[in-house]
Amino acid sequence: MKNHLGSYECKLCLTLHNNEGSYLAHTQGKKHQTNLARRAAKEAKEAPAQPAPAKVKVEVKKFVKIGRPGYKVTKQRDPETGQQSLLFQIDYPEIAEGIGPRHRFMSAYEQRIEPPDRRWQYLLFAAEPYETIAFKVPSREIDKAETRFWTHWNKETKQFFLQFHFKMEKAISQSSGPAPPVGVKHPPPLMSGPGSRPPGV
Numbered sequence: 001m002k003n004h005l006g007s008y009e010c011k012l013c014l015t016l017h018n019n020e021g022s023y024l025a026h027t028q029g030k031k032h033q034t035n036l037a038r039r040a041a042k043e044a045k046e047a048p049a050q051p052a053p054a055k056v057k058v059e060v061k062k063f064v065k066i067g068r069p070g071y072k073v074t075k076q077r078d079p080e081t082g083q084q085s086l087l088f089q090i091d092y093p094e095i096a097e098g099i100g101p102r103h104r105f106m107s108a109y110e111q112r113i114e115p116p117d118r119r120w121q122y123l124l125f126a127a128e129p130y131e132t133i134a135f136k137v138p139s140r141e142i143d144k145a146e147t148r149f150w151t152h153w154n155k156e157t158k159q160f161f162l163q164f165h166f167k168m169e170k171a172i173s174q175s176s177g178p179a180p181p182v183g184v185k186h187p188p189p190l191m192s193g194p195g196s197r198p199p200g201v
Contacts, residue, residue, distance in 0.1 A: 012039065063096060063129035071125075073135065078165065083148070085165040086137065092127045093158045100153055101127040101160040108139065125160070141167040 001009055007016055008023035012035050017023040026032055070091040077084050092101060106122040108114075111134075121139040126132040143149060148165040 012036065065131050066094060066129050067131060068133055069125075069127070069130045071133065076163075081168070083143065083165045083168060085148075085163060087163040088123070088125070088135070088161065090125050090127075090133075090160045090162075091158065092130060092160060094129070095158055096128045099128050101125060103151070103160075103162055105142070106134070123162075125162075127160070138166070140169065143167045 001011060003009055007018055008020060009016055010023065010026060010032065013026070013032055015026060015031075017026060072089040074087040074089075075084070076087060090101065095101070103123065103125050106124055108116045108118060108120050108122070111122055119139055120136050122134045123137055124132055124134045143165040145165075150161075150163055152161040153159075154161070
């Protein structure tokens with residue numbers, strides 16, 4: 001502040017300055033900055049605790065499960081390469097608004113329904129409000145080439161299509177045992193109760 005003599009006083013540091021330039025230089029100095037930090041820490045300590053800002057809650061959509069969707073599985077073999085493939089058609093006529101079907105592969109060691117068997121893996125399909133369904137398929141390497149693995153969701157007919165090809169297998173050693181045939185087993189949905197979901201889906 002400016003006193004009656006025309007000098008400038010720093011009430012924080014209790015210093016006197018002859019002119020405004022000297023005072024401004026003082027405010028940028030170490031002493032003044034240290035005292036500012038000390039005063040801020042003191043005020044923060046004495047101030048009443050402020051309530052933490054309310055966290056934005058994200059509502060989890062809950063759906064009442066309405067049962068399993070209809071499905072059709074077709075076994076195929078490419079006449080040119082000899083690759084075996086499976087085509088899945090899942091019907092979701094009552095799918096929830098704004099929801100798209102999802103799928104993923106699950107190893108035999110992730111699921112808790114059957115004893116693990118490394119010869120098999122599971123292909124899961126999920127779409128609210130339907131129960132998640134799983135198909136048991138051979139645990140063979142999948143060909144992820146663009147023309148060998150594709151999905152399509154038809155919004156008009158509410159049908160989800162997925163087709164994948166198995167890679168051609170090399171000669172299998174006798175010690176590893178016979179490879180499982182190309183086929184699909186249809187276990188019950190991977191559910192433990194109404195509205196529950198398998199891990200990772």
